[in-house]
Amino acid sequence: MSQVVTESKTEGLVGNMPEAAKPKSYWSLVWRRLKRNKGAIIGAAILLFFIIASVGAPILSPYPMEEMKMENRFIAPSADHWLGTDEFGRDILSRMMYGGRVSLMMGLVAVSIAGIVGVFLGVISGYYRKLDIYIMQCMDILLAFPSLLLAIAIIAVLGVGLTNAMIAVAISVIPSYVRVVRGTVLSLREKEYIEAVKALGVSDFKIILKHILPNVLSPVIVLSTLQFGTSILAAASLSFLGLGAQPPAPEWGAMAYVGKSFLLNAWWMSLFPGLAIMLVVLGFNMLGDGLRDALDPRLK
Amino acid sequence: MASLQEKTIGKQDSDVSENLLSVKGLNVKFKSDNTKVTAVNNVSFQLKEGETVALVGESGSGKSVTSLSIMGLIPKHAGFVDGSIQLLGQQLNGLPAKQMRTIRGREISMIFQEPMTSLNPVHKIGDQIGKVIRLHENIKKEEITKRTIEMLVKVGIPRPDKIIKEYPHQLSGGMRQRVMIAMAMACNPKLLIADEPTTALDVTIQAQILDLMNDLKKQYSTTILLITHDLGVVAEIADRVMVMYYGQIVEEADVYTLFKSPKHPYTAGLINSIPNLEEMKSRLDPITGNVPNMGEITVGCPFRTRCNHAKDICSVKNPPLFKLENQTVRCWLHENKEVG
């Protein structure tokens, strides 16, 4: 018998592996595809610029954030003050660098909360079909409101402030996570390899942890990148409406809000924070689109 | 087979010797990363009027690419088609897209493996067949409906007057393939290319479709180029067989010779490796190794890595086609047995 087994063994060995010494993992392939995507690289560069500027604000900012000089009020962009000064003579560039920290932090916190809760609910909804209908009905109710309106309603309950704005934005973003994750889990459940590990006797918990979650990761990364931009925009909008960060906190939305009273004689006060918001959102969207293309297995 | 050809010759009293389709030195390359990968390598063959020729091969052998290049369906930005393809003396490759469209459907038509994806799901069956007729012939609307129903009757579709008002998803797989055949035959084409026409179908439905194709063949003496991997189907309806491996034709013979005395080790291996309903083997005799990816083998005979008869020369030089008595074969084993 052993003879026969060896024979079938050689069948597979002959002309077996094509060259390539190193096995290519999924993520190294993704990285290679991402590097080739110009949009994603530009997006990432924009974001990197803002992140460095914000994180390094204490070292890099040309003036202390809170330094007020009445004689310097409403200076137009110049060599001394690249982006001009505001109604208290504070340097706009310095304030924006610090404001970037707030804005980016708001986005990060909102996306993290929404991501964790959304993935949890989405996986449960997709994997345990009995709970699905209840979770999805709650999400449908949330989705029925325009997200900014929903955030305003939540703030009306929780009260005005930066933390509450973050929570409000997070809640309004959760349904999109749940939908994306649930859809992915539903299609994964039908995959034969999930059935195969079930047939091996692997427990539900381990299946979710080892086989479902890693596959949910890539759509969640794409969604998070896109939602990061949306959340920053939503948080800035809330601040602009006076419901989020309160002046004098240097938040971009709040700065644009303050600037709008002086729009006719000091346009730079609103323009630059607005531009910053736009660029960051654009950066996230470009990176997100690139990531989606790189992670999309259909291209393989 | 001889009788079939005689019949054709009787019908076609002018220019008996002319080939319907003649493919010479066909090369198809595809862009992949920064290199060009050869999918079809120097393929030449002729189809005579009225015969059914099978192009047999496994996945990646280039059989479907060959048929797509005949139809002019290889997108210009993706692939490079070289060589000459002539239909009744008319050069097909290099024709402007507009002219090619008038040839497709009228002179050459094609049926595919998966009829659901080749039928438009939002149009009624009748409209889809009617559109093909309207595109190529200038006739009245009532005429078109009449012709459509006629075609459906011919392909054995029950209650055709109802079916023309239905949508593709309302039909079963077998019915859809019949509709595809009706569409392909609507303008009485000279050449029908059937790309794995029964692969997606159940065995009993496959028998129905093969039966239908045999009928149509007799009725219209349409020339059929059958693309398939299934040797059973080949034995069932083909007159002549071309075996493809790694983008090349490795053996060509009439169907009886091919199955009785296959000369290329690959053909022989294929025939030996399939379980046969009529005879019992306790163990199958497979071809070893795996089907190579395109571009993997650049020198020598591409089959040598899986061949039990490989000699030194096989790894150096790709054999040319040797002409034997009843068949041509691309293998060094037959170098000295050439005729003429």
Add this chain to the structure above:
Amino acid sequence: MKNALLEVADLKTYFPVKGGLLKNTKEYLKAVDGISFTLEEGDTLGLVGESGCGKSTTGRSILRLIEPTEGSVKYRGAEVTSMGKKELRKLRKEMQIVFQDPYASLNPRKQVGSIIEEALSTHGIGRDSNERKGMVLDLLEKVGLNATAYERYPHEFSGGQRQRIGIARAIAVNPSLIIADEPVSALDVSIQAQILNLFQDLQDSMGLTYIFIAHDLSVVKHISDKIGVMYLGRMVELASKDDLFARPSHPYTQALMSAVPVPDPTIKKERIILTGDVPNPSNPPTGCTFHPRCRSCMEICAEIAPKPVEISPGHVVSCHLYDPEYNCAT
């Protein structure tokens, strides 16, 4: 007499079909509708039939990957359908499955080594990961793959090689029964034979019992000892391979056999061309589900579903033609 490894009696798997205004489930799709057979240790049962006949659902119901609605499945005398979660997990070590699509049945994110190793660690086989790695390498060799496969990802392999990986995963836990669900139908012709041979080698060396599901009668004939022909959720004929081919009795079996094209142009067999299509399983014909396409259809066939009749020892046919109650001719 060999021992019965698996006894399946009147197995039914129905899927609810949502219909009506309130989406109340009143109708059922009878995917498997009363299947019975006994499988002896070391034997191979081939299940053959066309799409929608319920052969894959039968396999998955036996494994309880799909919960059967009714009936009994006994593995070595133990009732599978009533097993709790713990017992079921132990059973997974005994029964394994090999899937049709080698592209979908391996997690694309995991290295081949860890795909196979998961089978071992789930059942606590091997003391530590080192020992398990050794076992995985042995398994790879057993199914004819290079040791270098261990660190590679599924997409680097061809269909046939992936199917070998799937087989390695299935035999990793040293099961007694393997349900092979169309394991060669997605493969190239020249690769099919390699995999069929591998199945036979493993059966000989490990004493495996197979349920081999396929739509290709030639493949089933090659590998099986016993063959069950299925049509619309029912087993219309069950017999040993030799009996079935010597005396195909159900009209559907006869038609199926004659429909298979033979790779030999000199054989022109008399074809039985079945009219019509396979009916929709959610709305099957009354009585015998095959009667609208049957050339031997009698009046009774549209009214009463035939009972299985044993026409010779071990050869069971569900057809009124062989039921003395309705047809005296036999």
